[in-house]
Amino acid sequence: MNCTCEENREKYFAPLKEILKQYEGTQKDLIPVLQNSQEEYGYLPAEVLAEIAAGLNLPFSRVYGVVTFYSQFHLEPRGENIIRICMGTACHVRGGTKILEKFKKELDIEANETTEDLKFTMESVACIGACGLAPVIMVNDNTHGRLVPDDVPEIITQYA
């Protein structure tokens, strides 16, 4: 958020106000509120967290504590496409690491980083539960399975 004038501020927080309205406003709603807010804003900027803390009547530290505990929540902007590379057991024994290495090479980023053009964020994750198709990755909500390193460039082009 670059501008701080009141009108823009209101516009910026309007979707968050809508989200907060759907809940009773207690601690038990914190995780769903964070999930919906991240869906809306793409990540969880500090201003949004402060607003959530106020809306749910919680100390900021409590909200921050929950956000940093769960791997699903992000404090930094994320890429347009999220690539999740499975590092589960089945994928590990079927060569998941080679798929990760190939992605690193092709995108020129490390795991848990975002490309400069904000096109891709790459995460290595524990089991995504499609072990029958190992090695497997998810791009956004799509699963790609039985991969070999040579499949990687094509997958990237598909989403670029």
Next chain:
Amino acid sequence: MKETIHSSQILVCGGTGCISSGCEEVKNALEDELNKNNLSEEIKLVQTGCHGFCEKGPIVITYPDGVFYCEIKPEDIEEIVTEHIKENNIVERLLYQDPISKEKIANYKEIDFYKKQQQIALINCGYIDPLEIDDYKKQDGYLGLKKALTELEPEEVVQEVKESGLRGRGGGGFPTGLKWQFARDAQGDKKYVICNADEGDPGAFMDRSLLESDPHRIIEGMVINAYAIGADEGYVYVRAEYPLAIERLQRAIEQANEEGVLGENIFGSNFSFELHIKAGAGAFVCGEETALMASIEGERGMPRPRPPFPAQKGLWGKPSNINNVETLANVPYIILEGAEAFNSIGTENSKGTKVFALTGKINNTGLVEVPMGISMQEIIYDIGGGISDGKEFKAVQIGGPSGGCLPEDKLELPIDYDSLIEAGAMMGSGGLVVMDEDTCMVDVASFFLDFTQSESCGKCTPCREGTRLMLKILNRITAGEGQAGDIERLERLSYNIKDTSLCGLGQTAPNPVLSTLKYFRDEYEAHIQQRKCPGGVCPELLGDFKIDAEACVGCTSCKDACPVEAIAGAKKEAHRIRSEVCIACENCVDECPVDAIFRE
């Protein structure tokens, strides 16, 4: 199996596995083709949940004849409709081929993968449309609940579950009936039931498949559970990584509310029950029951000391009863068919069936449900079709990060809760990852420790610091810097962590190390003493890259790919790698068209 729902129908598997193999396109092609031939009235097209045989997806099955077509592409559909549906000729080329006898098999019940299975929990999976409550009802769905509410007192329901011998399918194997009894006996006007669908074990996906394929069964199990202990509200805690499961469960809950099998005055009784879904946010430790409850309450998902147990003080301090998805999937059957139908299956102390997720270096990956007491040998070779690529079996990892690795001479062991613990593994959630000769057992152990270490919530010191120390030692061993005494250090740390950690995560975290030390100690010793990796996995312990002069075609692809000009050789002649220059980047390996580059 009950009678087929329609006189003629075609089932297309729509589990996560098949979706990624392209079943949506197959389903659309079928729809078009049936329309084109004016068959859409006569033949019902059903998109089911997971049929289990993920290796062969997308799967299409025709009923009533039960013909099983696998690895189907949209372009195959026209032939299936014109030949099979219209002319009644089986399309030979699309049938499953037995990997050993090379025989084509038409009926899926004749396929080895299905033949040895005995299904209770998965019975509807891949058979009914998960989005239709009527499909579930036609398979005797909600009759167990009706029986419980109209014929049985809550105490009798608890008694039936106790007599069935059902034990928790999520890992620990605690007797389910006893747990229900504790919650029933607890004092309090408000109680909760919770379904633990935070399936985090790498290598396990049965809960996901159950929720995606037969969500009403879980709902029915939960309502029976709530009636038995006297709860009026419940939560299903589902992993955030399972969007399709959440979507289908949500839909099923709405339908169940509309049909009056959930909500106020169920089946006209004075029993009411409200059910909610909570999506997790990505923390493995939340599969632990007290951490899961903390997470529902909106806190950091950290375990709480027990006692007090959830049965006395659980969610928001109220008596709570928490059960795993697969456990609940067995409940409607037990109530409807009676405890005896269930406890006649299995071994003395482990009754009924268990679902296993069969993965790794095995021919037939997928989900299988087998009676307790079956041997690992039967699962891996008879159902799983043996090791892929003609390799040798080395170990099977059972029970995820809490479990262990068993070697070949344990394959005859009848599988149940107690025999596995005795052998140094545990049932866990039922992930079976098969490993072949190319696997390094030290690498596998460090893989699991890496997982538990990063998933440790950090609340208690033994788990937080202990797993970190163990991982450090394991990494040093796989890097070729193992020291004398490292094995003993690992053992000592393991026992300390097991004895002193707060929750199940820490108490079981050393299991993969202990079981590999027990059965594959020689591999640890080879890493430490000879600086060798017998599985040929640990990069620092491998020899130089070489080019097989016989195989090399002299195409120069490797030479062009080498960033440090370590490869020499003229066009159309065998190339060689100068090991003093090589930086082992493996670029050449990827480029070689004939796989002539290897490592000693």
